[in-house]
Amino acid sequence: MLLLLLGIIFLHLAALVLLFVSTIVSVWTTGESTTSDLWTNCSTASGCNPASTGEWIQSVQAVMILSIIFSCLSLFLFFCQLFTLQKGGRFFLTGTFQILASLFVMSGAIIYTVMSPEWVPEGNSFGYSYILAWVAFPLALISGLIYVILRKRE
């Protein structure tokens, strides 16, 4: 029982950490001498400039931040429900928030993929933060589904 609990919490925390790293470090695209991401564009030639103020990149920023908020909220709710739920009850609320967080990450990554030719020059490949965002999405989804299926015992 304890093992299951630890495993679930570990999965949730892994997804949360990936979300944080992906949003903050965010090396979303890399080239030979430039990196550009959600918040700044850096190049070795002319230093770092703040990111372009297009509508789409702002929406990606908002959606990633929202996914972090929802994932943190679901962790908090999980601990609340762990102690207050009656026996046999399901962690619906926790699972809903976690699934919402995974949906937000998915939509953020999709928007970035579709709109990136607009603000990223050709020849740049996607960086590791972009990949982390795509990895965080199924982790969060699986974690949320486990919460919805799980029943509280003892």
Added chain:
Amino acid sequence: MLTFLALTSVVLLGIVPEQSQAIAIYTGWERHALVGSDIRLSCSFFSWRWTSEDVTFSWTYRPDGSRDSISIFHYTGGAAYVDNKGPFRDRLEFVGNPGRRDGSILLKNLELNDNGTFTCDAKNPPDIVGRPSSVRLLVFEKVPIQAGVITGAIIGVVLGLLVLIVVIYYLMRFLVARRVFSLSVSKHGKKKKEGSQQRQIKV
């Protein structure tokens, strides 16, 4: 002992005014403007000393993507010298007041090539040690949306909906519970009334 202290303090007080302290220069961080408009780049400084007559202001410009900076403005000895050969000839005007520690310049009729970093360096002898301050100029063809407006709007709307749903949920539960409570009270009250009426009739 006392005389020794007095002597050292006098000597120190004599030496300290001769040293120059750091001067702090203030410009904006970033300026946005439309093509064809004018913009005033402000520069002021803070110094512990009175504004001397030899105060100097100088502005240099480094275009975006370039590593070289050129000098476009210099004020010294009471006279302002504006750029007459470089990219800002006939477009630069000095609108500052050196007596009030203001070394602002006015750029007229902005073009898209004017994107870049403007650095202001001021010296107030003997206060000459200071770090020049830079302001970044961004020229747009149409007014863009400020960074973070849409981000904040989306986050605010979603969190607001969340709070609204929670409030509505608790309100519904409260109302339903109150209705159930009032129904049970009225039923209980009716039974009590019938019981007392029967008792009265019996009596």
